[in-house]
Amino acid sequence: DAGVIQSPRHEVTEMGQEVTLRCKPISGHNSLFWYRQTMMRGLELLIYFNNNVPIDDSGMPEDRFSAKMPNASFSTLKIQPSEPRDSAVYFCASRIARETQYFGPGTRLLVL
Amino acid sequence: AQTVTQSQPEMSVQEAETVTLSCTYDTSESDYYLFWYKQPPSRQMILVIRQEAYKQQNATENRFSVNFQKAAKSFSLKISDSQLGDAAMYFCAYSPIQGAQKLVFGQGTRLTINP
Numbered sequence: 001d002a003g004v005i006q007s008p009r010h011e012v013t014e015m016g017q018e019v020t021l022r023c024k025p026i027s028g029h030n031s032l033f034w035y036r037q038t039m040m041r042g043l044e045l046l047i048y049f050n051n052n053v054p055i056d057d058s059g060m061p062e063d064r065f066s067a068k069m070p071n072a073s074f075s076t077l078k079i080q081p082s083e084p085r086d087s088a089v090y091f092c093a094s095r096i097a098r099e100t101q102y103f104g105p106g107t108r109l110l111v112l
Numbered sequence: 113a114q115t116v117t118q119s120q121p122e123m124s125v126q127e128a129e130t131v132t133l134s135c136t137y138d139t140s141e142s143d144y145y146l147f148w149y150k151q152p153p154s155r156q157m158i159l160v161i162r163q164e165a166y167k168q169q170n171a172t173e174n175r176f177s178v179n180f181q182k183a184a185k186s187f188s189l190k191i192s193d194s195q196l197g198d199a200a201m202y203f204c205a206y207s208p209i210q211g212a213q214k215l216v217f218g219q220g221t222r223l224t225i226n227p
Contacts, residue, residue: 031213032216033215035215042201042217042218042219042220043217044217045215047212048214058213083193089155091157093157093215095213098213100145100147100159100162101207101215102159103149103156103157104160105154105155105156106113106155106156106157108155
């Protein structure tokens, strides 16, 4: 299996621009998670989907962040407009049932 | 709310020696999962080992084993015969069995292997 796929791996953008991060979960997995990793806050969950439906978005920092999962094999995390404090590594993870979460390689985002 | 604490920001060990990384957690649940993830410089999060709280037996994966003390809410990771490739950040994580089952991570321990 290819594992969780994320794109792009690196993104550099300017403040105010829209950023879209993409994730393809492992085939057959029915839960998908978006995490953010920063030095200050460590790893924190942003949003969680189960069977393509957002279940818990309490970790989404503010309205500038939105996430979608139009089908079982694709999810996006969008930041509009982006700000320098959004600079972080964003991870996508997927899981089947109650099994272990498997992480993608992450997207390193830098907002100038 | 559940919390996970790793009290050792950094650890170092000589190659081929054994090292133990500490983790404590707080929860009111009786059933849950505990994990150790490894994050090398590539930033990839790699599962090292997983423990189900209802299992008495400590999980092992080759050179990696855990000491799970449920009453003390302690979950340490032992790495035997340390190798240079073990150098990484190690994160302890908790997940409830019910509900969203989202992972709660500790702050991480940076492990250095000295040749």
